[in-house]
Amino acid sequence: MIETKNYNPSATKLICYHCGEECPTDDIRLGDKIFCCNGCKTVFEILQQNNLCDYYALDENPGITQKEDIKRNYDFLDDAQLIEELIDFTDGKITKVTFSIPQMHCSSCIWILENLHKLREGIKYSKADFLKKIVEIQYAPKEISLKQIVELLDSIGYQPDLNLEGKVKEKSDSHTKKLYYKIGVAGFAFGNIMLFSFPDYLSFGKFHLENLGRAFSYLNVAFALPVFFYSANEYFISAFKGLRNKIFNIDVPIALGITVLFLRSLFEIFTGTGAGYLDSMTALVFLLLVGRVFQNKTYSALNFERNYKSYFPIAVTIKTNKGESTKPVGKLKTGDRIIVKNNELIPADSVLINGRGFIDYSFVTGESNPVEKVNGDIIYAGGRQKGSAIEVETVKEVSQSYLTQLWNNDAFSKKDISHLDSLVNTVSKYFTFIILSVATAAALYWWGNTDYAFNAFTAVLIIACPCALALSTPFTLGNTLRIFGRNKFYLKSTQVIERLTSITDIVFDKTGTLTETGKSSVQFEGEELSLYEKKLVKTLVHSSSHPLSKSIYNLFDVEKFKDVTEFKEIPAKGIVGKIDSHIVKIGSKMFLTDTNEKGEVNLSTKVYLSIDGKIRGFFSIANSYRKSLPQIVSQLKNKFALYVLSGDNDGEKSQLEKLFGKSSRMFFKQSPHEKLSFVKSLQKSSKKVLMIGDGLNDAGALKQSDVGISISDDINNFSPASDGILDSSSFKRIYDFIKFAATSKKIIITSFVISFIYNLIGLSFAVQGTLSPVIAAVLMPISSISVVVFTTFTTNFLAKRRGLL
Amino acid sequence: MSVILVLIGFSLFVALTFLGLYIWAVKTGQYKDNYTPSVRILFDDRETESKDENENNGKDE
Known part of the structure; x- marks a missing residue:
């Protein structure tokens, strides 16, 4: 990762020593080092003075360009109340603060951010987290103020992302930690119980170690207690909550299985009739928790909950x-x-x-x-x-x-209800009833023999514990989530994948989603302009600061004349000037003809040009659509109902119709509220809506839709709250993503079948009352592991075949 | 046979020690960031070196 620098000053391109961008000239230099702008040079000087040139040795041209060179004013950071909101902790001597630094991109960044104490007295310690793109700073508030730290960070190019949301939240952190503790305890117990159960496995019940065997069993109980009461508690809580709402979620049969395993083992051990199934129980809990970690993959640097x-x-x-x-x-x-x-x-x-x-x-x-x-x-x-x-x-x-x-709006206040209609919960509803009836049937069959009836009843519940069933979903979807992530499609959680499979309608936003951000193509329509006339136009628009003028300026690749006389810019109308004794006017038709004719109201799409009073034509400003759009639309058109909701005017309607065909519906001048209620109305007619948007105006619709995906050119930039963030370079693959989500669902169903087969084999032992602890100990992990291997292998294999991996 | 008891006691002690270490590692946040330390370990600690040497480095490049 860290390479020695290979800087070649004789290369034809002049590369800024600080940020690696191309330098327009070699005017700005310091020794043999060239810089693209004074800002970059200043940063270099700061680092050099402080003996921190290692920065440049770690990565090539690691800096962040300073071309924008904005002097930001941080006086608001003197506000005591605001400081209070920003810092994590203070005791008067040491203050801890965490900043989000979106610009962090290489090892040099980590290095400089962790060496802040060398730049300024008062900073005691700083630690960067590259994946989360945050830096944690401890400083002495008596020696340096928060404002000075922010100014320091800004001066070396790492402007902290300060916003009203305040602190970088770490709420999920304690939850993850708890899960790790639980896995540690379960894994520890599982391994040790296996070890102490070994003599029993080998003896097959014939040979007893008498007292020692007894002692081992009691030790196993001691190991199993924390697993049952601590590691597995979430399953009991979830099952209880489900039952209270009359929902048989997957945790119901799991909790039932764990409880029966535990109680029957205790019964066997304390009555001295057997060794129990504590090894199976701990293995089960351990594997389930591992599945949970796999499913909980999160993109820590991304934020899916952002609001305005x-x-x-x-x-x-x-x-x-x-x-x-x-x-x-x-x-x-x-x-x-x-x-x-x-x-x-x-x-x-x-x-x-x-x-x-x-x-x-x-x-x-x-x-x-x-x-x-x-x-x-x-x-x-x-x-x-x-x-x-x-x-x-x-x-x-x-x-x-x-x-x-x-x-x-209500859409924002209601909490993300965990979608209980997920596949595994539907299956588990029937599953729970079936195993309960099988268990009862087995017990009734052996009714005469109490021992056998008890054995068969509990054995059915033990062997039918849907471990493999419960693991197939997290592993398949967790792996799909990772595959999507590799293709720059970042989802909030695995549930989104399941919801993606049931989509019927797709709603697109126009600006920024279908069109490329910041790019609009300007065309001139009318009589062909001579080179001389082009120069005239270019000269005129150069004097104007109107954004449209800049677009027109970039249209003609000619040199401009030196001076404009009698230049006038009339707001909301146009510009006029005298160049080389020609009068050139650019603006609305009304402005050019000096009449009150109200032909073109919309200045923003058509701008007319006249030279010496004669109208020569107009500049039309069209959005540039993403190149891959025709392909995307043709793929999606037959499978989904497509809609376009635009906040813009309908100037582009004909062009969009060419792409989408007449069948798709388009709505223009939609306010953010209208977008939201449009999605709602689709959902009322029992449609499942996928909303793809990018801006704040889509925020409501994204939230309301079944799946809301926001498109972003730079995933670290702001994107409104959504279920997923799609890098615009991967937009063309959206159909592949939807298709692969459906494939994942099929893989889950297949793995359900596999786990049912294992259950059937186990049940055939169980109903006969001949389930020995060894068979249980072998069958349960094998079924679970084979299902995990199957789902992981198949998702990877199919992803590779579709070019997603 | 009693030697087995001693061994079991010892193995339990070792196992519990590792469990304790694991819990300590989670508690101190070692599982929080599993990327940055891999970069950090490669940084040379050159605090004591003089400025001249840094300048020489600049020329070598």
Whole structure:
């Protein structure tokens, strides 16, 4: 993993020594090292001064590019209440804080983050967790403030991800620990009981070690007690809860089996009639718990529960009488004046007071192009300003804004009900009844002979304990989850796979899901422009800061002239200027013809061009759809009902119809609330809905749907709460994923059949009352292990054949 | 035969020690992060080295 650096300065490409990005020039240099920007150089200097150049020796060009070079203001971290919310623990002398660092990507990152104490006095200790992408820092608050630490991290390129959700939660941690303890205890007991039962296995009941044998049996009881009362307790609790709700979940027959095993063993040992089945019981609990660990595979660096709070900034710049200061977003009140700089978010519904807003709502509403706002316009929370800084006044509090109200919907308050209709629970309902009736039948058959009747009854319950049945689901689905993960499709839990198999309808969001984020293709339609005219256009748009101008600027690959005279930019209309004694106008048709003709209302999709008063044509801005889209749609079209819900206007309807055909339904200008209720209405007609979306406006629909998958270009970036996160590069394989989920279900059913065969063999012994502890001890682990091997092998084999592995 | 009792007692003692060590390992969070330590162990501890040497390293590269 860690290679020695092989830096070649004579290479034709100039690579930044710090971040590895290509340098436009070699102007920025220090000794023989070239940097792409001053930011990178500064970081290098900081590290060099502190003797930390090892950073560059561990990984090649490990740094994080500083091109953006934004000076962030962290004054809000002086707020005592906010500090309280962020830190884990303090005793006045030492404070512990955990930051999430999404930029962590290589071993150099780990190294520098763990050597923070060399950079600044006061930091006592820091420890990185690469998979979770967090760093735990202990510092002396008297020597260094939280703000200084955050500034330090930011200055070397590791900007901590601070948001309203506050602390990095570790709630599942104690649960995992408990499970590990239980496995440890069960495994320990299982191994030792096996050892002490050995003499009994070999003797086959003929040869007794008398006192020693007795002593071994009592030792086994001592080992089995913690397994029964501690390791297995979750099965009893779950079975009890199930029965109380009149549901025979899989834990009911398991709890029954464990209890019978334990009680009959105690009876045999204390009456001296046998050695009991404690080895089988502990092995069973051990294997079941191992299955649970396998199923609980989680992607710790990913967060499936995010809401708007983690998307919004933690603090904003506000303007007061005394000047600019920062304020935590939570304390924002209506009437506060906020300064929103380029690329910053609007945290609450506000009115524009000063400046020109180009608000990018693509993440919030699905509108693909930035919307121009002028003084007095309402700006909804969640929009992102593109362009120069604006000043706004809030009219609503953060939690009461148009978008954030979505989270007050019922869909968010109801808890994720564990889907009890899962396959294994359906099977176990019948299974429990069948084994109970078989056991009773066997007991009735031997009714005359009390010993035999008791033996047969308990033996049936013991051998029918559905260990293999209970293990097949976690191992199959756990393995499928891993296979999906390798293909950059990350699911929240194994239950999602089961739900994925019953999908009937698929709902797509448009912007960011069907289209590529941040890419829109501009076309010129009209008379062909000469090279000279292209230069004129390029020169004019260069002077404008409108986002559309930038797209047009990138369209023509020609050189521009030097100067524009009489340049004017009229908000919401267009731009005009005189270049080389030609008057060039770009904007709405109304603006160009100086009439009040209301032909094209929608400025964002068509922009007209006129040179010297003559209209030459228009620029149309079309979204660029994902290349794999036709393939995806043709695969899914015949199997599922497809829908498109877009927050954008219907300008692209004809293009989408080409792809989806007329049969699929498309809805435009959908608000986040409408999306949610659309999914709900589908579900009311007993459809199972798969929602695929990406933005905050899809959050409600994602939550409401049976399976909600959010698409992301960078899985460490924000994605709304969902059941799964799909890397956009794997979107083309979505049909393969759905198909493979169905395959997994078939594998589970097959393994059910296998485990039933084992049960039948065991039952044939049991009903005759001839189940010896040896047979039980051999049959139970073999059935379980063979089922585990079967499911793991088959899922891997089939995944390989389908190119998923 | 009594030697067996001694051996059993000893084996139990060893087994319980390992169980205790395992529980200690889980408690101190050694199972929490099973990737970062594999990288961390490869870092050279060069705190005592002088600055010149670091600069030399820079030139070698």
